[in-house]
Amino acid sequence: MSTNIADIRKEYKHSTLSEKDVHPDPFKQFDKWWQEAIHSNLQEVNAMTLATATADGMPDGRIVLLKGFDENGFTFFTNYNSAKGHQLLENPRACLVFFWAELERQVRVSGLVRLTAAAVSDAYFNSRPEGSRIGAWASPQSQVIESREWLEKNEEKLKTDLKEDTLHRPPHWGGYVVKPTRMEFWQGRPSRLHDRILYTLGVNGPWKIERLAP
Numbered sequence: 001m002s003t004n005i006a007d008i009r010k011e012y013k014h015s016t017l018s019e020k021d022v023h024p025d026p027f028k029q030f031d032k033w034w035q036e037a038i039h040s041n042l043q044e045v046n047a048m049t050l051a052t053a054t055a056d057g058m059p060d061g062r063i064v065l066l067k068g069f070d071e072n073g074f075t076f077f078t079n080y081n082s083a084k085g086h087q088l089l090e091n092p093r094a095c096l097v098f099f100w101a102e103l104e105r106q107v108r109v110s111g112l113v114r115l116t117a118a119a120v121s122d123a124y125f126n127s128r129p130e131g132s133r134i135g136a137w138a139s140p141q142s143q144v145i146e147s148r149e150w151l152e153k154n155e156e157k158l159k160t161d162l163k164e165d166t167l168h169r170p171p172h173w174g175g176y177v178v179k180p181t182r183m184e185f186w187q188g189r190p191s192r193l194h195d196r197i198l199y200t201l202g203v204n205g206p207w208k209i210e211r212l213a214p
Contacts, residue, residue, distance in 0.1 A: 012188025017195035104188030116175030
């Protein structure tokens with residue numbers, strides 16, 4: 001097997017994507033692909049790259065988990081005091097990228113970001129396993145800490161201090177919604193001549209659908 005990075009490649013031939021086949025509504029098109037991904041039993045099917053930027057334009061990215069979507073946008077939850085939380089406060093715009101390798105598909109979602117309602121964040125937080133709820137209190141996400149042992153001691157202390165009836169959502173933790181202005185659906189094709197269908201939201205009109213060159 002070659003160890004040359006430049007020699008690593010795959011020929012995509014799973015499916016096709018045509019303008020006449022996509023739904024006029026990109027959320028319904030996403031739901032179609034989402035259902036196919038779910039029924040394909042992909043691991044971490046809801047994993048997505050979240051790309052943000054600071055106020056001066058320095059980009060950043062990381063994997064987070066999608067926790068819901070509808071016509072209002074795509075929802076995820078995190079620590080408001082994390083690096084991404086500060087970036088979204090400075091620059092409330094983001095891009096989400098889903099890559100479902102087994103289906104040879106990628107979806108990019110770009111748009112504006114807002115906080116979810118407190119009740120939505122409360123409901124999701126209360127649905128999490130107890131360990132995850134304690135972890136949200138225990139970890140000062142993105143801050144420098146002295147050691148792994150410090151984190152584990154903090155967790156153990158909070159396990160004692162926070163009882164089930166007082167284990168409420170921390171004020172620094174909750175949800176965000178990315179409301180798209182652009183959504184692109186990418187289907188891998190042979191010879192790198194991939195199918196790319198772009199939806200762009202008009203100012204006062206419906207979604208515009210265009211094909212992009214690969």
